[in-house]
Amino acid sequence: MSFPLLFDFYELTMAYGYFRAGIHERTAVFDLFYRKGPFEHPYVLFVGLEGVLQGIENFGFGEDEIRYLQSVAPQIRDEQFWDLLRRFRFHGTIYAPEEGTVMFPREPMLRVEGKLFEVQLLETMLLTYVNHQSLIATAAHRMVEAAAGKPVIEMGARRAQGVDAAIDGARAAYIGGVSKTATTEAGRRFGIPITGTMAHSFVLAFHRDVRSPDQAKEAELQAFTAYAEAFPDQCLLVVDTTDVERSGLPNAITVFRKLREKGYEPIGVRIDSGDLAYLSRVCRKALDEAGFPDAQIIASSDLDEFVIRDLLAQGAPIDAFGVGTNLITARSDPALGGVYKLAAIEWEENGERHLSTPIKLSENPTKVTLPGRKNVVRLLKDGQFVGDLIMLEDEEDPKGPLRMIHPEYRWKQKVVTDYEAIRLLRPVYRDGRRLIDKITPDTARQTAAQSLAQLSPEHRRLHMPHEPHVDLSDALYERWMAEIHRRRMEKVQ
Amino acid sequence: MSFPLLFDFYELTMAYGYFRAGIHERTAVFDLFYRKGPFEHPYVLFVGLEGVLQGIENFGFGEDEIRYLQSVAPQIRDEQFWDLLRRFRFHGTIYAPEEGTVMFPREPMLRVEGKLFEVQLLETMLLTYVNHQSLIATAAHRMVEAAAGKPVIEMGARRAQGVDAAIDGARAAYIGGVSKTATTEAGRRFGIPITGTMAHSFVLAFHRDVRSPDQAKEAELQAFTAYAEAFPDQCLLVVDTTDVERSGLPNAITVFRKLREKGYEPIGVRIDSGDLAYLSRVCRKALDEAGFPDAQIIASSDLDEFVIRDLLAQGAPIDAFGVGTNLITARSDPALGGVYKLAAIEWEENGERHLSTPIKLSENPTKVTLPGRKNVVRLLKDGQFVGDLIMLEDEEDPKGPLRMIHPEYRWKQKVVTDYEAIRLLRPVYRDGRRLIDKITPDTARQTAAQSLAQLSPEHRRLHMPHEPHVDLSDALYERWMAEIHRRRMEKVQ
Structure with missing residues (x-):
């Protein structure tokens, strides 16, 4: 041993x-x-x-x-x-x-x-565990507090300070109030709920010999369709790989309609760049008009408690927040002393x-x-x-x-x-x-x-x-x- | 498996x-x-x-x-x-x-x-390793650069974001140029040089029924003496448990003299609080006057590259810097994106x-x-x-x-x-x-x-x-x- x-x-x-x-x-x-x-x-x-x-x-x-x-x-x-x-x-x-x-x-x-x-x-061991995990739980609590009842999802493993920081950090974040984590091992080890759908690479993998914006849009539609076929009851699409308003969002709605024909309701869309207040409003309006008032809008991209609070104060119609770096490293103050x-x-x-x-x-x-x-x-x-x-x-x-x-x-x-x-x-x-x-x-x-x-x-x-x-x-x-x-x-x- | x-x-x-x-x-x-x-x-x-x-x-x-x-x-x-x-x-x-x-x-x-x-x-695993370790190595490099040739010692495990962050962080810091680490497991696992002497608790453990400042000073002398007996050729004493100028420093000099009588030269003193420029000058003067010009002064206490640079710019006679939180968490910017x-x-x-x-x-x-x-x-x-x-x-x-x-x-x-x-x-x-x-x-x-x-x-x-x-x-x-x-x-x- x-x-x-x-x-x-x-x-x-x-x-x-x-x-x-x-x-x-x-x-x-x-x-x-x-x-x-x-x-x-x-x-x-x-x-x-x-x-x-x-x-x-x-x-x-x-x-x-x-x-x-x-x-x-x-x-x-x-x-x-x-x-x-x-x-x-x-x-x-x-x-x-x-x-x-x-x-x-x-x-x-x-x-x-x-x-x-x-x-x-025992000194260092006790301090390392308590300092790190109390810090992350507290950071999570602040973001959950800012989200005022909307779910917060932890997805920071790639920016965590090592593997333990990702896994134990996900546990601490869950204790601090986040709803789910993207970190699979944290789900397996601790039984906390995990979640995950797609990254931009999924869309780009369908960019077969794209020669025009129309072909890029068509490739994205293929990617969305493939994802919807694999996960018809868990369809959450990332819509900002090329252009939210002109490509991602209309493509998502096309796929959502086909899903509904097959008897499935979509989960919604994720926006990972751009101005999240503006884009979430654009998405909400289009989804509502297309007959998907229950489709959710998930926002991510360098969020912290203050951005979350400001987005909600501006009335951004965001249903859930994905937080990465700022939570898993407690970026604004990364050590509990x-x-x-x-x-x-x-x-x-x-x-x-x-x-x-x-x-x-x-x-x-x-x-x-x-x-x-x-x-x-x-x-x-x-x-x-x-x-x-x-x-x-x-x-x-x-x-x-x-x-x-x-x-x-x-x-x-x-x-x-x-x-x-x-x-x-x-x-x-x-x-x-x-x-x-x-x-x-x-x-x-x-x-x-x-x-x-x-x-x-x-x-x-x-x-x-x-x-x-x-x-x-x-x-x-x-x-x-x-x-x-x-x-x-x-x-x- | x-x-x-x-x-x-x-x-x-x-x-x-x-x-x-x-x-x-x-x-x-x-x-x-x-x-x-x-x-x-x-x-x-x-x-x-x-x-x-x-x-x-x-x-x-x-x-x-x-x-x-x-x-x-x-x-x-x-x-x-x-x-x-x-x-x-x-x-x-x-x-x-x-x-x-x-x-x-x-x-x-x-x-x-x-x-x-x-x-x-493989996405997340690759990112977690490279982001974390490149970050810490770069943070270490900056502190080593600021120290302008004086050794920098990594001692941040207790504030690290988990056990991996402490151990892999120590390795990264060494690659970035620090001379040694206090993290024992990093020494064992990677063969990098480790170091360590005493904390304030060592001194306080000798505070037997202290009823006056004189007794507190006497207790510190006992602690220093005990340490010098255990490690006569590695005698580095932390001198700020009660009062550097009136207790820690004179006690250290007393012990150093006894060591010399036995044929040993001391390593020096460590200062972990107070104004490090002022106290290092006080220590240097007293050590020189007592005939210990080679006794080193190690400074620690929330150091980062800018404090190190400023201390040296002020001519603080510090021989080595111990860095903790600010290095092991890359506190001022704790994620490489x-x-x-x-x-x-x-x-x-x-x-x-x-x-x-x-x-x-x-x-x-x-x-x-x-x-x-x-x-x-x-x-x-x-x-x-x-x-x-x-x-x-x-x-x-x-x-x-x-x-x-x-x-x-x-x-x-x-x-x-x-x-x-x-x-x-x-x-x-x-x-x-x-x-x-x-x-x-x-x-x-x-x-x-x-x-x-x-x-x-x-x-x-x-x-x-x-x-x-x-x-x-x-x-x-x-x-x-x-x-x-x-x-x-x-x-x-």
Whole structure:
């Protein structure tokens, strides 16, 4: 069996450093969280948990892996350390919200507890899965939001950053709300709905010795006819190979009429270039006049949430949107900056065990971490989100009127009453075994939809959204300030 | 054996459409090319060929795949078609430049010839590999260019768009010129150099019951000491966990002195936050004064080519740059828009076979394709690039004085003489077998370096570079215009 070495090399050198210092088996707590949403969006959909759980099950070291690592780290000669790796199996505990949940900056999305060296070695793998998939799900959500109820179809595999990006990206996009994907393997692997009809090459393949525009039009008609014969009940034709108004559209209508004679109704047409508002109107009018008011118009061509919104604002009669590059790469902001930071570490003194809660001060204030074992409580009132409270795990859930205080702007406060408090992180993996069933894309998609439905339209706005209330419990805030002041060094200039 | 279904579903529906029309086995020629460089860069490094060749060898359909496809395409009931897939093995020919070669917009980077349905089914896979890896190699090249001879280290796995993006991205970055990667699996799989030392968590793990800044400083010293004991000859310390000037740097110097007493010289320090120009100067001065002029300063923290260039322009004494997110996602322009377009298709008439050379007109002029079987000739004069000529494969190489004419601005012309003409595309796969040896990252890296060395600094400039001459041969230009006029329909408004 072969194991991919999904870690940054420094996770190995650190593991060995811990080992040499004799602290590698101390209990450590790491948080995975992000500091700033992508696209200036106030939240992300937490996606990637199923990948994480499968990744942990496949995380290990065979003899091939050990040999390679020994070749690149010849300084490590302790056979005991290599034996530790040979026996590696993650025995810690992972806490996470349900896959698909809306999560805000600073909130732990994973809390990972276990032996220091084990927890350290998982760092990159956890981040890669969660960062990538949460990003794409959130990008998809924004496009679906812009489409205001019209279906959005993911078709970006060819521009994805590698094969995993295409396949896992399609899954994430589905969780974020797209209706279907063009990526066949994502359909096979995850059971999500797939779709596909024809590209321009299908039309051009019928361009037999074309010598005039009339012959080009005739060739397109042949192509459409061939496609309709192959898929009479799934006839969606791409109409912009040469000229939408003068060739593609009239040809499509000709074929649709023949289909109807045979008892089939067409799906519609796809436009992949030109001005989509103008061309969709031209198509709609012609299709309606020809007696095909139910034939759909699918638009694609470098769409993103803002183009979709503008097209609909102009009343473009588009029934579904195909999105490629901008979704599958989250083009306008292609990385979620999730990080993985030590929040607590066990120490022994005179035979007693203590948990320290160190923080990283850093030269950048926004990079200062939050101390301790934490959870997130979502506060709902009449089913609607009123705020989140990041608190210490061992605190009781809040009860009664709660004063929420902005962690930086302390004068920003509000009191919430009559709320329901829901603790978001719960154990999903413990003692070498996952505690939850396999998470299907449909389950996570439903979680996302429910979580999003709790937010107000103000929070979901694409541009300049309302900032949600995410505060720290008093106990956490006090711990945080204490840890800062224990480390802050006086600067004199 | 299981095969990933690395195609968009429409490639399957088109394949069936071709089959039903009886044209699926006609010879077709597709070009893979891009229209506009990423980052407004005038060229890309062509990378991904090794992935393509391995992908083709693994492209097929087992019974599991057929069953899945039958379940999603129940309309396809021809058992003959499914048998075609069961027997699928790509029997066509692929032409490509050497992996690593500089390629310009519109130039075919892959020319794929074979049976129409086979060539169509490869579309997405070819595009995904070439688009992603060429993009990352080009992004890396820009950062390496900005670093002006200082090493650049790739460390972006945690922000990569999935596991493949991390691993194949590290390979592409190495081909583009980075010196090392932090991604262990990329080192193992491709044999490229890896590196790694410590993160802030290593320091925080030693924060035992810290109650004052002095204790925090003491804890950091313990962490550094532990690391130096584990890796005495590889001691690179991250100095910004709490405070560079008051803690990290003095602690590092203390440890470096102890190392020297034991006969070891330190590698240096890493700064990962704050103002890197200021802090690097502070570090340099202190290290020099302490007698460590050879200790290096490594900088990281959201670097890209422009920050690197500006830091060096300000004289920041940084010896190496660690780049993460901005490289591994090509953040400022995260997709290369490569496309795959039909350039020729065989037809039979009265028992004779002809090759048609159709083009896609499209509603966007920039999306008009070039017809025919093409190659690219690179023109060098005294080893330096003077221009590229896209020409028909069956044309002779140019000889003697050559008038190069801009394909759009026809008045832009130049005559080149005494040049060497090098045909870039050569067959790399034929009849089910690759024709070239496995391409190592080092080979492709060398190809890239040689190809880049042919360009002038004006072409390699990061911002507003000089546009290279890439023209069409007269024969190709005439064919192109003829195919356009055969299809252009009169628009009257």
